[in-house]
Amino acid sequence: MSESNHDEKVAARPQRGRGPFAGTGMPAEKALNFGPSARRLFGMLTPHRVGLAWVMFFTIVSVGLSVLGPKLLGQATNLLFEGAISRGLPAGSTKAEVIDGLRANGQNDQADLLSGMNLTPGAGIDIRALSMILILVLSLYIVSSVFGWASAYVLNTVVQSTMYRLRDDVEGKINRLPLSYYDRTQRGELLSRVTNDIDNISQSLQQTFSQLITSLLTVVGVIVMMFIVSPLLAVIALVSIPLTVVITVTVAKRSQKMFVSQWKYTGELTTEVEENFTGHSLVKVFGRQREVAAVFDAKNEELYKASFGAQFVSGIIQPSMMFVGNLIYVAIAVVGGAMVAGGTMRLGDVQAFLQYSRQFTQPLTQLGSMANLIQSGVASAERVFELLDAEEQSADSAKAASPTGTAGELVFDNVSFRYSADKPLIENVSLTAAPGQTVAIVGQTGAGKTTLVNLIMRFYELDSGRITLDGVNIADMTRDDLRGRTGMVLQDTWLFGGTIRQNIAYGRPDATEEEIITAATATYVDRFVHSLPDGYDTVLEDDADNVSAGEKQLLTIARAFLAKPSVLILDEATSSVDTRTEVLVQQAMAVLRSNRTSFVIAHRLSTIRDADLILVMDAGQIVEQGTHHELLEAEGAYFDLYNAQFAAPVSGAV
Structure with missing residues (x-):
């Protein structure tokens, strides 16, 4: 972007630090609205309903089989314990006789203990039955693991497909955003949303969604099994649920704002690093390394504090849940032991219930520990949603028109435009650029030169008036059609990763090798390409x-030459070339401008002496127009600009 264009826009956007040592990210516009954002995030998974149904099926089977394990292992414990007790009892007697004998001897506690057991005096441990149970448990756990793996595989496919679609939506959105959005949004902030935040959403969904489903189903399955084993102990275990909810909600409310700040400061730090990297040479030239380091340290400190606070506060949930779980575990062990001693419950059932209590509290703890991941993911999701919800550029006309010719006649008819409603810039400008005519635009920095040509490209929409290309209002044309007829060479050179051949053909990918060489030769690219190791x-x-x-x-310039546009815009296009090369490029541009309308923005007036029409702009107005000689004879604004460039240096030399 040229210097003039930057200065024209700076008044229209929030004043933030610029340059390699003044970058700050956009502050968050609002606090995270967790509920709607979370629903929208998980709603993105709905196109994969079939996949999610399979995930649910596989998870239900996996969890269902796993919760049967403790019950079966409890039976194995009963076989071992009761078999060992039976071995020590007199063979040939019955369980009732043994219990009666104990009571007759005053051993009521032992009698109560044996009354709850399934005993066959003198029989010992049933190895065959024990083996069958262990084999069944092993089989259950293997099948459960297979279904769990299948669930994770399908879920991974669903999540990654969703992230693929989200990235595609963001890419499409970026292409539909108006240029004004990029004027008020720093590059590092935008990059952070497109990269860091989307990656964080992906990781959060991947790590939490499967655990969320598994944990919830495990809680339900375990509750059912606990009531089957012992309703009394189940009621004791359920006391942990309201405690878990209270702890999780209380901590989550405090940590949510911290996660918003964490990702806001991540964007700010990304902006700082991006600006420091791209302006690294400038930082060293002006010796500002210390100031840059100080700003970076300050941003890094803000990110550290926000991240530490978010992770610390949300991290309280898991140890709190473990504490509650341990209390419930102790209560179950005490009450269960008393029930075994009283003969109202078998030892294996107590063991199974203790396992279920762990299975019950573990998913609750996992749900609590997932709170920080979910909060972080939803915080990132809202930042991405803000981008997706940003106001787009106006849609192309449903009945798009297209010029029939390619002459390139451009007419400004009473055009007005301003970046900010209260700050006029271009007011009531009218002019006609005939086909083949070269129109030069000069003026002081901030006069509106680059803004004028940006309006031709429909980078911004007019406030009033109209611009026509070959008789057709450009507002009635599609942007692709308009820009396909317009070539632009900026002061800032933008080249892309790839070969020189690919960069030249960027505007016309279907160009032949001969056309590429012709464009390169005409613009004197061919001259230096042959000195490179791999040529084109x-x-x-x-x-x-x-x-x-x-x-x-x-x-x-070669890229624009190859595109053969109807309208050519040169924004200080020769400012980076040496004097000899500039002469050659001017000759090449003369060939390119043949039968095409050309707009040339120039600060060096020596480069536009031969222009057919020179427009002198000041504060958005065309204050003078004419040829070079006509304007010098008028001794007006152009005369002053010309003397400022040439008369002063000559006087100084004398």
């Missing part, structure tokens, strides 16, 4: 550092 197959490195700044600019 040379892969441009990060920021295209393996070619010079002037060569980068030549590549962008």
Whole structure:
């Protein structure tokens, strides 16, 4: 983006620090609304209803089989314990006779203990029955694990497909957002939402959804089995549920705001790092490493405090749940032991119930510990939803028109535009650029030069008036059609990862090799390409550092040359090339501008002396227009600009 364009926009957006040592992210506009955001997040999974149904089926089978295990193991314990007791009793007697004998001897406690057992005096341990139970338990756990693996596999497919769709939605949204959104949103903040936040959503869903289903089903299954084993002990175990809910809700309310802050500061730190990296050379030139480090440390400290607070507060849930679980475990052990001693419950059933109490409290603890992951994921989801809900650029007309010719006549008819409603910029501008005409736009920084050509590209919509291309209102054309007829070369060179050939053909991927070479030759790219090791197959490195700044600019000009647009916009396009190359490029541009309308934004007036029409802008208004000689003779604003560039240096030299 050119310097003029930046200065025109800066008044229209919130004033934030710019440059490599002044980056700050956008503050969160509102606190996280957990309920609606969570429902929307989990609602994204609904297109995969069939997959989720299979996940539920596999999980139900897996959990159902696993909760049967303790009951069967309790029976195995009964066989071992009661078999050992039976071995020590006199053979040939009955259980009733043994109990009566104990009571007759005053051993009522032992009699009560044996009354609750299934005894066959003198029989010993039934090895065959014990073996069958153990084999059955082993089989149950194996099958349960297989179904659990199947559930995890299907769920992974569902979650990753959902994240694929979310990333696709975000990519599409980015392409539909107006340029004004990027003016007020820092790049690092946007990158953080597209990368960090989506990755966090993916991890949160992956780690919590399966556990959430499994834990809830386990709680239900275990409660049923506990009531089957012992209703009294089941009631004691259920006391932990309201305690769990109270603890989880209380802690979650405190930690939620901290998670919002955590991801807000993550975005701010990403912005800081991104700006410091891209402006690394500038930071060193001005010796601002210490200031940059200080700002980074401050942002890092904010992120540390927010992250520590969020994780610490939410981390209280799990040990609290474990404490409650241990209390319930002790209560069950005491009451269960008393019931065994009283003959109202078998030892194996107490053992099974103790296992169920662990199975019961463990998923409750997991649900509590998942609170921080769910909160973090929902906090990230809301940041992504804010992006997805951002106001989009206006839709193309349903009855799109298209110019029949390619002459490139552009007419501004009483055009007005302002970035901010209370700050006028371009007011009632009218002009006509005839086909083949070169229109130069000059003026001081912030005069509205780049804004004027941005309106041609429909980067912004007009407040009033209209612009026509070959007689068709550009507002009635699709943006793709309009921009397909317009070529633009900016002061900032934007090249992409890939070969030089691919960069030249970026605007016309179907261009032939001959057309690419012709465009490269006309713009003097061919001259330096042959000095590179791989010629046109040379892969441009990060920021295209393996070619010079002037060569980068030549590549962008070749890209526009190959596209053969009806309208050509050059925004200080030759500012990065040396004087000799500039002359060659000007000659190439003369060929390119033939029979095409060209708009040239220039600060160096020497480059636009031959323009057919020169527009002098000041505060959004065209204050003068004419040829170079006409404007000099008028001795107005252009005359002052020209003398400021050339007369002063000559005077100084003398």
